[in-house]
Structures are given as C-alpha cells and as structure tokens.
Amino acid sequence: MKLEIWYLMNPLSRFELLAERLVEGTFGRWFAGRLHPLEVALQLARALEDAQVLNLRGERLAPNIYWVYLNPEDYAALRQAQPTLPEDLTQSVVELASQAGLVLTQPPIVEVHSAESILRRQVSVAARYVPPESVKAGGTSEMDAQTLTAMRAELERAPDAAPFLILDGRRTVSLVRPTVALGRSLDNDVIVDDARVSRHHAQLRRRAGRYVVYDLGSSGGTLVNGDRVSECLLQAGDVISLGGVQVIYGEDSPTPPPPPGPQDTPPLPNTQYPIPNVK
Numbered sequence: 001m002k003l004e005i006w007y008l009m010n011p012l013s014r015f016e017l018l019a020e021r022l023v024e025g026t027f028g029r030w031f032a033g034r035l036h037p038l039e040v041a042l043q044l045a046r047a048l049e050d051a052q053v054l055n056l057r058g059e060r061l062a063p064n065i066y067w068v069y070l071n072p073e074d075y076a077a078l079r080q081a082q083p084t085l086p087e088d089l090t091q092s093v094v095e096l097a098s099q100a101g102l103v104l105t106q107p108p109i110v111e112v113h114s115a116e117s118i119l120r121r122q123v124s125v126a127a128r129y130v131p132p133e134s135v136k137a138g139g140t141s142e143m144d145a146q147t148l149t150a151m152r153a154e155l156e157r158a159p160d161a162a163p164f165l166i167l168d169g170r171r172t173v174s175l176v177r178p179t180v181a182l183g184r185s186l187d188n189d190v191i192v193d194d195a196r197v198s199r200h201h202a203q204l205r206r207r208a209g210r211y212v213v214y215d216l217g218s219s220g221g222t223l224v225n226g227d228r229v230s231e232c233l234l235q236a237g238d239v240i241s242l243g244g245v246q247v248i249y250g251e252d253s254p255t256p257p258p259p260p261g262p263q264d265t266p267p268l269p270n271t272q273y274p275i276p277n278v279k
Helices: 001-008 010-022 038-049 074-080 087-099 145-155
Strands: 063-068 109-114 123-130 162-167 171-174 179-183 202-207 212-216 222-224 231-233 241-243 245-252
Touching: 010 038, 010 087, 038 063, 038 087, 038 123, 063 074, 063 087, 074 109, 087 109, 212 222
Parallel strands: 063 109
Antiparallel strands: 063 123, 162 171, 162 245, 179 202, 202 212, 212 231, 222 241, 241 245
C-alpha cells in the first residue's frame, strides 16, 4: 500500500516501482549472486520507458527488441548457471510492459551478449521498437558497442536550438542538463521561491533533443498553456504554470550555417535511426 501511495505522489517513479515489484518473484534468483537483481530490473524498465513509441491511434507501444550486455566473465557464469536467461528476461519484459500499460505488437526478443566495455557485476540494456514486418524470425543481430553508444547519445543529445526558461518575466535560465528539477526547495536546479510552488514541483527531462515537463505530484499542479498535465512535450513559447507561478519555455534559433560554396555537396541524410513507420 505504501508503494502505491508513493507512486501516486511521484509518477516519474512508475517504471522504477514496476522494477521493484519484478524482483519480488523468481527474477531475484536468476543471477547467481553475480548481478544485483534490482539493477537488472531497473535497466530493463528504463529501456522500456525510453524506447516506447506512440502510434497514430494514440497507443503507447513497448519496444520489441532488447539487447542485454554483460561483462564476459559474468556472461559465461550466468549462461552456465541460467541457460534459459534470454527466455526468462523475455517473460519479464512482457510482465513489465503489461503492468506499465504498454502494447506489445508481438512477443519481444531479448538477446544477451558479452561486451568487454561492461564492468564486472554491471549490466547495460538497449531497446528499440521495430515494425513487426522488419523483425527477422528467430532473433536479431548483435548490436555493436559503437551503435549502442550512439543510441544512448541520441536519447540525451543537446537540442539543436538553445532552450531556456523565463521566470518572473525577467530571469532567464539556460537549459543545458538532461534533467532539470524545479521547485521551492534549495536542492532544485531551478529554485522558484513562491509559497504556491511545491518543494519538488516538476522536472524537465531531455528526450532525443526535446524537453518534456513532468509534474512530481505537486499540490498546486502543473499546467501547460492552461491545461493540467502529468507530462508534456514542450514547444517554444509554451507557458508552464507551477501552482499558478508562470514560467515561459523558449528556444533560441541556432546560428544558420553559411551558404554552400560551389564545390560543396549536400550532406547525406541520417538513416541510421529512421523514425518507425508505426500504424
């Protein structure tokens, strides 16, 4: 019951709460003392959260391909102690997606690989949604370390424009960090000293170069352009209300590049991570 109340007060913790629930069952006994079960569950839950997509019907789709990377020593020991680990993790993904209210368009694929770049007793998880017709039957190819690093960088890449907040109609705060906390408490990144604002009121999180505002269960609520939200993708010019205190989200346009010279050729399109054609 306490966990349920805590979740209702802090919606950002939804996937973390689901991860904690996951380790209460057999999940916690799969890792032969080499990995902390909660860390594995949290990595799976965060990959599920970060790689979910929204289709044209407004449904949130869970990623359907997962790559779990372990240190080679841990990998060898775990595969010997738990030969069915990929299948077991697949069932855990199904359980996480169901409890999170995400739609699985097909049974997910979970691959477990060794990687020298992963330290002992640590784990790294990457996930992607791929249209079902594009997934090869029987599994997927291993994601190399360079691709994995590029995927992480894409999730937290800096915006093309320079985002900022305007407080009190005059104070400007540049947004440069992937996560920005707003509230009345002194431990926030942006302190809003007003009794209407909760101690920890809202948070901005960067996702693929865009900022999303999340309400942290505040007493006065968070509104964007007059509509109460629990989370909302921000656009330049949006007015955020923190319990009645207005904060403006803005973006400075980047400096345009110089016109191409006669010998210049247009850059190739970035096709490494095309946007899924979700129907």
